[in-house]
Amino acid sequence: MKARFSAVAVVFGSTADRYVLKGYTPARSLGEMLDDAAKVPGLTGIELVGGWHLNDANQDAVVKSIADHGFEISMLIPELWADGKWGWGTLTSADPAIRSAAKDRIRVAMDLARRVGCSRVSPWFGHDGYDYVLQADYVRAWDLLVEGLAACADHDPGVKVAVEYKVKEPRTHAFVGSTAKALLLAQEVNRPNVGVNLDVGHALLGYESMAESVALLSRFGNRLFHLHLNDNYRSWDDDMIPGSVHTLEWIEFFYWLSRTGYDGWLSLDVFAYRERDKVAVGRESLAWLRTLMSAAERLDRGQVEAAMLSGDAMVATRLLREALVGKG
Amino acid sequence: MKARFSAVAVVFGSTADRYVLKGYTPARSLGEMLDDAAKVPGLTGIELVGGWHLNDANQDAVVKSIADHGFEISMLIPELWADGKWGWGTLTSADPAIRSAAKDRIRVAMDLARRVGCSRVSPWFGHDGYDYVLQADYVRAWDLLVEGLAACADHDPGVKVAVEYKVKEPRTHAFVGSTAKALLLAQEVNRPNVGVNLDVGHALLGYESMAESVALLSRFGNRLFHLHLNDNYRSWDDDMIPGSVHTLEWIEFFYWLSRTGYDGWLSLDVFAYRERDKVAVGRESLAWLRTLMSAAERLDRGQVEAAMLSGDAMVATRLLREALVGKG
Amino acid sequence: MKARFSAVAVVFGSTADRYVLKGYTPARSLGEMLDDAAKVPGLTGIELVGGWHLNDANQDAVVKSIADHGFEISMLIPELWADGKWGWGTLTSADPAIRSAAKDRIRVAMDLARRVGCSRVSPWFGHDGYDYVLQADYVRAWDLLVEGLAACADHDPGVKVAVEYKVKEPRTHAFVGSTAKALLLAQEVNRPNVGVNLDVGHALLGYESMAESVALLSRFGNRLFHLHLNDNYRSWDDDMIPGSVHTLEWIEFFYWLSRTGYDGWLSLDVFAYRERDKVAVGRESLAWLRTLMSAAERLDRGQVEAAMLSGDAMVATRLLREALVGKG
């Protein structure tokens, strides 16, 4: 498996939370972010937020700046979450004007994605969900999700639409909350350009196995279009650097990426709230990813498949240990 | 919505766990369980475990005893979890003989179900999953689940097969672990007699909303075939009596059962480890269910639908409060 | 138990999160918040953030405005979390200047609290913790917490210092993360004016029982100084209105407040992100609290104590049900 490393631009920006709304470190321009990103050896892609980093007015300048820094645009993310107007839902809003605006936002991002050459967008419906009991009409929500996503997909069948799921935050419950729910949605929409952007931290948060999520997305229609990489303690979307909490599950994850033939980007999506040195964030993230991928590559395919067939966990664990640190 | 209350027979039995393997209270025969069940006013159905409570040899006697106690058989559960031989999987076992035995067990239960008149079985694939990293071939497992379940469903299209899901226990991870995964399975098997037995405690354990699970099972092919009722603290399958932890979510749940036209059994599945008085367990469970159903019935359909459409949580919460305790 | 209802002022303000940094609803002045608070019958106290709502320059005006709106100041919260400078810790910062600033902030709040008559402050050390493995010296942190808190307490023994704990957020792990940890801290500091502000949502988040937390805070030195009330789904600090998720545990909580003789404020701490009508948030919260307190008062003390002594859960559950909805 050939690694193509990418990062969401904000990995190199200042991040905030509900307590420190102005951010932990000073605000930075996209140019400053790119300057730091360019100091991370091996990083070749940048994800941008369409409607935020990139819009009709600035797109030529931004695309040139990206190229000047030596990057490809790996993904365009339509901004559907940062404005208060989306707070009550986007595709599932009770307000038809908001639903239209959300579809427009996705379609504009698709147009931009085609023009800048990445030909993929990744909408995340984080505000489409509910907080309180009896607050949502679950059936209506799914009808609207299907209808809205289909309309977007049909706007340009040549641009891939990779839906990102997460079980909660900012809502206490999101409609599209798991790999399986994302697959139900993709299957009903039933367009070849609709698939999933798997944020592996969201998989961990949802008590999914990262590797199983890859396997299911492959098995059910080859829907794994993109990856967001980060780590967490399994009960919240901590957005920490890859490899900082888990180890063996990452090795299994890379094994399954290889087994299923994934050839897309490996894209960092980290919130480095308190890390002042953003270059170190990028470098350390890639150092971990390379370490874990190398371990996965050292696994003997025949031995692994035999262990999985037998279900012998002591063999599986030994193989992982030896792949990581050698036979000692 | 007309309530038909049922209980898994073991609600009235002695239950054990990994520490107290002999059970917290003295062992009891099926007859003793039924004697206690008969003391719970309003309980009219009993679920049995096929291959355990009920088999070819004793079925006439057991069926007669059930009837003599005034009960219908509400569900037959094929025993696929209580013997060590299933410990490495049933339909997904690496051993073809075990896979055959599992299918046989389900088909025998289907035959029994047809003969005793309940015409539904509920397999639970609790051992089909994995514990350790790199222990399972996720793709092969799903292939085997689909193949095996289809073979069972085709054995008798007149008997409903209601798959029960749970995210973990006894494995740390089960393949069929959520409402959405159960739906993916049912959709691929694609037989009208394949659906889901929703254990609402498993929904809570998986951070699902009980009502949303009902809604999705209805929306995706009308797959809600049966219900197992119990309560828990959301992080383990505590199998406590319904209503003992949650309240409002139960009211919403009953609202959605009514809205989606569910007309099946409401079946208790409680592990009353330390409750010596099993009759009290049944009576208190039904008292809570009636309380919560009554509250759901007091909800004004128009007001609820308006609240859900607007997403106004303060109205939704007020409606729930007033339905529960009145306008005070 | 006589109820004195209070609210953190921001219950009536606009709230933001890491995705919608500008807030879901338009920003509001303290005056606007108080105007809405005054429309909630029964609300008589307001909590302010010292160094934010209240400072040396504006204190006379703010105190007058509070009184003009008919409120007492129920609590002063020293602002130790909203500025990026606190992001790497307050009392446990590696930087002595930050540690001094944090102590100053608490002492200034204590002075204000004395002058405005509430005589209590509630520091929350939300940034004192760690995110990554091997990032923190846990022993040094506790030494600094004890030293710093003692220094504050000694500043004015007539002002109560009520420490609020929470297990995580904004750090993935906070040092003072549970009722028991807060008690360890209070016991070592060993000043009569040091106790705990129990945020019951934080108890739920930490898999504590709200009632057990009250009991322990009472038993270990009578340290329950204040209460913050809200609700959540147990896996995150959702800050929803009281009673919107749990019911029975609230009744038990009020039972134990009464049993242990708590006579302080019942203070709302809700983040009403998407609720446009802030008055409704206050009214509905108080309606729920009154409903749940009334149920607790209807519990027969003798029957409850007998149930607790015997550990008979079916009796306990019946008593709760009857207290809530009557004997039906």
Place this chain on the structure above:
Amino acid sequence: MKARFSAVAVVFGSTADRYVLKGYTPARSLGEMLDDAAKVPGLTGIELVGGWHLNDANQDAVVKSIADHGFEISMLIPELWADGKWGWGTLTSADPAIRSAAKDRIRVAMDLARRVGCSRVSPWFGHDGYDYVLQADYVRAWDLLVEGLAACADHDPGVKVAVEYKVKEPRTHAFVGSTAKALLLAQEVNRPNVGVNLDVGHALLGYESMAESVALLSRFGNRLFHLHLNDNYRSWDDDMIPGSVHTLEWIEFFYWLSRTGYDGWLSLDVFAYRERDKVAVGRESLAWLRTLMSAAERLDRGQVEAAMLSGDAMVATRLLREALVGKG
């Protein structure tokens, strides 16, 4: 840090759960378990359950068998959980006869521990807790815990009593549920022979950091008496082999054991439900522990302390990575 590896005898036995009550693999005698344990190079200690493996009648034979297999007895665990009679509590039972029996059981284990030379026992109060709301008198429970534990400690001040905590299972809530609660208990009992047996899986289950738990147990009175080692996915006590889920946190854990001067046993407590080859369980566990300890030893103390003082997570993570796999 010199490693002394031990194992609970049942690591080499057959284990059961609430579904497979007869166990996943054939039952085995203590002799068979010891035979397998003896095949694990480096394992030198065995923990026994007093009142189960070891009693007045068989103790000479068992002690001789242990010695003949080349083992020390590392710990005696009084059996306080396997009989249904303990199901409603031990030291906190409402029944004075049960409370006496529990104290007797602990004291008998202490006598045995003295005679066999290990001089330490580890009671676990797993049934002392509650399941349902309003079921327990939390204050009375703590009074009884303190009184009972003190009475045991005074029985023989020369035998260490290492209390094991766990937040839940078999009760939904245990009274002694966290490191901090165990410390509150030990501090109030206030005997030098009362401390804690830290089961690191219980720390993970309770969202504790294993290393922080070590640090706190050291800081608050040097109470870390013993260790139980296993791994899990953080939301249940899965009792998997050490290192099979987590990696970096184990390295930090060993760093802190060394930093705080722990010189006791490293004792496996694994439930190898589905592992047929128990020798492999022991060997693979020790292989992982050695791997992780070696990594901890490769950490440069000065660099780690500097990283912890600065809180620079990217440095901390790099040090862990390099300690594990080298500077690559």
